[in-house]
Amino acid sequence: MKNGTVVELENVSKYYPLYHTFIGIKNFLFNLPKAIKELKTKKLCALNNVSFKVLKGETLGIIGRNGAGKSTILGLIAGVLKPTYGKINVYGKVVGLLELQAGFHPDLTGYENIILNGVLLGLTRKEILAKVDQIIEFSELKNFINQPVRTYSSGMLARLGFSCAINIDADIILIDEVLAVGDIEFQKKCYQKIEEIKQQNKTIIFVSHDLDAVKNLCSRVIILEKGKIVKDGDPEEVVEIYKKSVS
Amino acid sequence: MNSRYYFDLITELVKKELKVRYKNSVLGYLWSVLSPLASAFVFFVAFKIVIRLKIENYALFLISGLFCWQWFVNSLLASSTLFLNNATLIKKVNFPRNSLVYSMVLSDALHFVLSIPVIILFIFIFKQKISIYLFLLPLFIFVQFFLISGISLIVSSINLFFRDLERLVLIFTNLLFYVTPIIYSESMVPEKYKIFIYLNPMAHFVILYRGIFLYNKFEYLNFLFVCVLSFIVFFIGYKIYNSLQWKFAEVV
Numbered sequence: 001m002k003n004g005t006v007v008e009l010e011n012v013s014k015y016y017p018l019y020h021t022f023i024g025i026k027n028f029l030f031n032l033p034k035a036i037k038e039l040k041t042k043k044l045c046a047l048n049n050v051s052f053k054v055l056k057g058e059t060l061g062i063i064g065r066n067g068a069g070k071s072t073i074l075g076l077i078a079g080v081l082k083p084t085y086g087k088i089n090v091y092g093k094v095v096g097l098l099e100l101q102a103g104f105h106p107d108l109t110g111y112e113n114i115i116l117n118g119v120l121l122g123l124t125r126k127e128i129l130a131k132v133d134q135i136i137e138f139s140e141l142k143n144f145i146n147q148p149v150r151t152y153s154s155g156m157l158a159r160l161g162f163s164c165a166i167n168i169d170a171d172i173i174l175i176d177e178v179l180a181v182g183d184i185e186f187q188k189k190c191y192q193k194i195e196e197i198k199q200q201n202k203t204i205i206f207v208s209h210d211l212d213a214v215k216n217l218c219s220r221v222i223i224l225e226k227g228k229i230v231k232d233g234d235p236e237e238v239v240e241i242y243k244k245s246v247s
Numbered sequence: 248m249n250s251r252y253y254f255d256l257i258t259e260l261v262k263k264e265l266k267v268r269y270k271n272s273v274l275g276y277l278w279s280v281l282s283p284l285a286s287a288f289v290f291f292v293a294f295k296i297v298i299r300l301k302i303e304n305y306a307l308f309l310i311s312g313l314f315c316w317q318w319f320v321n322s323l324l325a326s327s328t329l330f331l332n333n334a335t336l337i338k339k340v341n342f343p344r345n346s347l348v349y350s351m352v353l354s355d356a357l358h359f360v361l362s363i364p365v366i367i368l369f370i371f372i373f374k375q376k377i378s379i380y381l382f383l384l385p386l387f388i389f390v391q392f393f394l395i396s397g398i399s400l401i402v403s404s405i406n407l408f409f410r411d412l413e414r415l416v417l418i419f420t421n422l423l424f425y426v427t428p429i430i431y432s433e434s435m436v437p438e439k440y441k442i443f444i445y446l447n448p449m450a451h452f453v454i455l456y457r458g459i460f461l462y463n464k465f466e467y468l469n470f471l472f473v474c475v476l477s478f479i480v481f482f483i484g485y486k487i488y489n490s491l492q493w494k495f496a497e498v499v
Contacts, residue, residue, distance in 0.1 A: 016497060079341035080496040096339060103336055105263060107270045116259055120342050125255040 005091070006172055006203045007054040007077055012086035014047040014072050014227075046072045048227040049086070054172075057201040059194075061208065061218035061235065063242055068224040070207045074174045077205065092171030092203075095121055106150035110141055110160055113149055117164045131167055138193070139163035140186075159186055166193050172203045191217070215239050256342065260350030265357065279358035280365050283310065283317045290430050302432060304461065307369045311460040312429035312453040314366060318359040319395055319449055320420055322352045326399035327406045327413040334499040344495060345488055348403055352396045356388060366460055378463040387455055387470075394448055394477035400484030404491045407498045427453055448476045 028035050047069045054060050062070050075081040076088055078096045103117040114135055118128030136145055139159045141152075149157060166173075175194075194217060197204065208214050214221060214235065221238040223231040223245075231238050269275040287309040294300045302308055329347055330337060337344060363384070370377060406412040427449045428436070436444055444450045451466075451473040458464040 075338075075496065078339070080338060082493045094341070096341075103340065105267060107267050108263060112263070112266070116263055119252075119256045119259045120336065120340055122252070122342065124249075124252050125259065 004056045005053045005089075006056050007091075007205070008087075008089040009053075009073075009076075010051055010087045010089075012047055012050045012076065012083045012088060013045070014069070014076065014081065015043040015045055015084045018042040018044050045227050047076075047083075050227070050229055051086075052222065052229065052232065054203055054205065056171075056203055057198075058220055059198055059204040059206060059218045061206045061214040061221040062224060063208070063211065063214060063221060063239070064224035065246075069227045070224055071176060073224070074176055074205065074207060077172070078174055090172065093122065093169075094172045094174065095165055095168050095170035096174040096176070104149055104157065104161070107148050109148055110139075110145040110152070111136075113160065114164055117161075118168070121165065121168055123168060135163045135167045138167060138189075155183060155186075162190060166190070166197070170202070172205065173197065175204065175206045175208075211239050211243065253343065253346070256346050257350050257353065260346060261353050261357070264350060264354035268354070276358070276361060279317075280362045283313045283362070284365070287313050294430055300431070304373045304375065307366075307373045307375065307461060308432070308457065309430065310366055310369060311457045312427070314359060314362045315391065315452050315456050316424065316427060316429055316449060317362075318355050318391070319452075320424075321358070322355045322395045322399055323402065323416060323420055325351055325355070326403040327416050329399070329403045330407055330495060330499055337499050338496050344492060345400060345485075348399050348488075349396055352392060352399055355395075356392055360388065370460060375461065376463060378459045380459040380463065380465045383459060383465060387452065390470075390474055390477050391452055393481040394452075394473070397477065397481035397484035400481075400488040404488045404495075407495060408491070423447065423449065426450070429453055445472075448473055448480070451476075 050069075050073070062073060064070055072081065074096065076083055077090060078094055079090070103120040104113045105116065108116065111132070114132055115125070115128055118131070119125065123131075136142055139162075141156060141160060144152065144156065149160070152160070191213075194204065198217075204217075206214065206218060218235045220233065221231075221235045222229055223238060223242050231241055269278060272278060274281065287306065290309055290313075291306055295302075295305045326348065329351060330344065333347055336342075367377070402412060402416055406416075426443050426447050428444060433441070433444055433450065433454060451469040454466055454469050455473070458466045458469075
């Protein structure tokens with residue numbers, strides 16, 4: 001880590017191959033050179049030469065329209081995607097609240113799922129066992145914790161997922177539009193918890209369409225448009241610019 | 248990657264597999280024994296009673312080959328859709344994805360291990376001797392684990408990019424079953440076709456298991472050969488997985 005930088009993107013570009021409907025094996029074989037060329041050249045540019053740094057303790061908001069590349073950035077930082085060009089450096093343990101119930105199995109109980117989710121998010125069994133009480137308490141699901149999660153409502157699932165991810169001691173936390181779940185009280189609790197994490201000088205990267213939440217939570221905001229950063233700066237100011245550009 | 252973490256990850260995933268597989272069925276684990284027993288029964292009727300194949304202790308002969316084959320087939324078929332079934336996880340969380348493969352193969356291995364007492368029971372029923380070579384079983388299982396993991400790594404990785412593989416695997420395993428000396432013995436195969444048997448790693452395992460369950464023999468040449476073959480397959484599987492792994496999140 002140099003000068004408190006925890007995430008660093010250097011000229012990062014990300015292309016996805018475009019999968020168009022397959023023209024059929026016969027046509028494909030007859031036009032082989034052309035077909036292969038097409039496969040190679042037709043690409044979607046999700047991020048175009050993006051560079052930025054995130055400092056330790058910062059809460060960075062990323063806003064932009066659908067398809068602007070927000071989730072791609074989070075995927076790159078989480079390490080599930082690799083950049084086509086450019087370099088990414090991440091210093092510290094990353095936990096993504098990308099999709100909360102990703103690791104849950106419907107037939108396992110809440111408790112079993114906490115353990116499973118914990119190891120998938122990168123904790124050893126011992127570490128997760130030390131945190132399990134805290135997680136259950138935060139989720140307020142004590143009475144249901146030994147029931148299979150397929151019996152849970154979607155709000156309960158979201159609570160369990162959020163509690164798992166938020167109570168893991170990560171250095172960098174990625175949040176992708178997940179706070180819109182659960183009732184208002186639980187949402188409030190989540191925002192409180194995020195404030196608490198901010199106090200601990202951890203880094204949060206927050207992607208949302210909820211502009212008020214972005215304004216309140218973040219210390220810095222980036223606008224993405226068609227894979228490029230168009231504005232980077234103070235939340236109040238940047239959010240206003242974004243509001244104008246959208247309306 | 249921290250080995251303690253890796254160990255925990257795989258044990259938790261295996262536990263999950265074991266808990267989930269027969270969760271809602273009454274007979275539970277018995278199913279992993281019942282389905283190969285049922286096919287053994289079908290083959291017994293077809294080949295012993297109808298065709299009157301001249302092989303002694305044919306029932307024991309069948310199950311000593313079928314159970315280890317069952318492990319192979321279960322893992323192979325599960326591997327083709329393994330990453331697809333865990334798509335959300337692969338898209339969102341950065342964890343070593345091959346742990347999914349190893350835990351799946353391990354849980355099938357455990358089912359195989361649990362079925363071994365049934366084979367032993369059959370040995371008693373047919374009044375055969377318990378071979379001293381039984382102590383080699385863990386070694387066979389260990390090597391077979393590498394073979395199956397290797398193939399599963401190849402199939403699970405490539406199937407993401409070429410989904411037709413799933414269907415091909417289905418056909419291929421069906422064909423391979425008959426190129427494996429399970430319902431017949433390898434000595435019945437005409438000399439000029441034997442090469443197909445020897446190129447098939449599962450044939451060697453069937454010969455090995457049958458050797459210790461039925462004939463009180465350790466076929467060390469088969470063992471040496473299959474060791475080499477298994478580790479080569481595993482190595483290739485690992486290489487393929489490693490070179491494709493970073494693309495998984497884009498294609499699932």
